[in-house]
Amino acid sequence: MGRWQSGARERLVMAALDLYVERGFDETTVAEIAARAGVTERTFFRYFADKREVLFEGSALLEQLVVQTIADAPVDASAFDAAIAGVRATREFLVDRDFSRRRAAAIDANASLRERELLKLASLRDGVAAALRARGADELTAAVAADAAGSVFHHGFQRWIRGDSEDYSAALEQALAAVRGIR
């Protein structure tokens, strides 16, 4: 996300994440976020529809990128290989580990945000399964390949933000090897 942020926007994101972790999402107001970022509330609303959007605005773009990459994968790629091409495309997106860590900490600290995150991930899996069916995979094959790719994405991401791997790309490949090793 980092590469698209600059100035006021970036300060707003960092101020919001700090406050969500320190005080809790529910207890934080837009006025407080704006004050900490040194801008007006009006500036906040120029960038974000509400305080939840600071956390979830990237989800739809991410899903679009993943689904498009699957559609563009070689026609003879297996369902799982096409799904993995989609997962690898998230490397474009996940370049700012500090942001990703803070975002994850803010979400983990709040049950309703955790539920929302799970719903977004479920939507991403549904989008991947639909993209695989559009390539000709049968329903069950598409569904289990989407789940397995989701597992690679989730655990690769977790390894990266926890620092088990310095590099997001390497973390994804470690998770992929583990999934391929299931017996």
Place this chain on the structure above:
Amino acid sequence: MGRWQSGARERLVMAALDLYVERGFDETTVAEIAARAGVTERTFFRYFADKREVLFEGSALLEQLVVQTIADAPVDASAFDAAIAGVRATREFLVDRDFSRRRAAAIDANASLRERELLKLASLRDGVAAALRARGADELTAAVAADAAGSVFHHGFQRWIRGDSEDYSAALEQALAAVRGIR
């Protein structure tokens, strides 16, 4: 679940599920559920702490059964095979397709119930991963095996309640074959 229900309890469950589907979970009161089941509100509260419990009371028992089965699996079973033994143990639990269908329809119709269901499934996966680590699996292996077993459970269950397979056990084995076929 059916085999443990009888009389007032079973009527309460069916009345609640009918009302959640017809009117929506949020719009249904305990008084209405009790009236439709032909019992008092007091009887409702003898069986259930609240109206959400009608849907989720089985989750903790299910997790306990799955985790215990994994702990009891042969020491030389792979992490995935142990997790699949846990999934197969759910056959004890899921014997009443009509109940399972109604429950799924009630949950699908309400965003907050869907979020809650996803949270329970995430908790089940965490429980499975912990049980696999307790058997000596490393963290990543345990996590991806738990995800893959969750995929078998979810899609086996869906095939059964949708009627793609008449038999829950056969549906699980079809989903397992699809997961093992991932390349």
